[in-house]
Amino acid sequence: MSTKLGLSQLKAWSSLLVGHARIFQKIEREFDAEKGVVPFHWYDVLFILNQQKEKQMRLSELAETIVTSKSALTRSIDKMEEAGLVKKVQCAEDKRGQYAVMTAKGHAALKVSWPHYRTAIYNHFGKYLTGTEARELERLLTKVSGPQK
Amino acid sequence: MSTKLGLSQLKAWSSLLVGHARIFQKIEREFDAEKGVVPFHWYDVLFILNQQKEKQMRLSELAETIVTSKSALTRSIDKMEEAGLVKKVQCAEDKRGQYAVMTAKGHAALKVSWPHYRTAIYNHFGKYLTGTEARELERLLTKVSGPQK
DNA sequence: CAAGATTGAACTGTCAATCTTT
């Protein structure tokens, strides 16, 4: 396997590191004291669950989707369950499995949080891109994250 | 302040989240058992120090450069000092300040680690991009991370 | 034995408080 890492690729890599860190630093800074706005990781979970019919998903599948580890997800989901935003339900077909199911309170939290995130994403990310640039950035980031699995 | 976050911008945002997470997951996975290869954050520190004349930098400046908090950096640098890769030296002009200075062992660790990172960055990132695409990705990520400060 | 999920122990990062120097 070759290792021809060119200078332009290395600079692109560096811009990914720094750009991602900067943007996140700014966005997370905004929501420290907000009321009813859930933390980013929770938002991610609720966002994905909301896309599913039945508003539920298997834990292992959810972990893959939001790109985290099974153990980290178990702990997040337990916290979210304490907060009443999801509940865990045993799988009927496969007794090893668990579903995370979004509750009404979870759906409400998603709705309350979204305008805040939308504004932050716009102010610290979206407003710097034209539509064409946004589509090109998406294309390149998708390409570069490689084949699934 | 407006909140016109378009769909293309939102999709670009999502690709940044997922892309970054996927690529990092793969690269970090590769170095669990490697010998003499320092963790990513340490590599970052050594890389930056190596660019400086005198191979040293003030802690607060270093924290800004690698986009992390002062307290997190203090803890990293202390660990790196334990491992002998840097040492801390009090600033002569400003007695509040500390320099992180790369040691010979630190420089050796940088040299040992680099080929591993170069290969990983190539395999999980660089190889998916042509030179033109890499330059365009860098341009967009730099633009989108906004004005400094 | 493998897959889904959980847990304990150790580690790392974060926030606010603190200390020293400017």
Add this chain to the structure above:
DNA sequence: AAAGATTGACAGTTCAATCTTG
């Protein structure tokens, strides 16, 4: 009072070990 840096307490993450079911 503000800046550079550190620290204690705490929350979140990771790794390997474990348990249950397939």
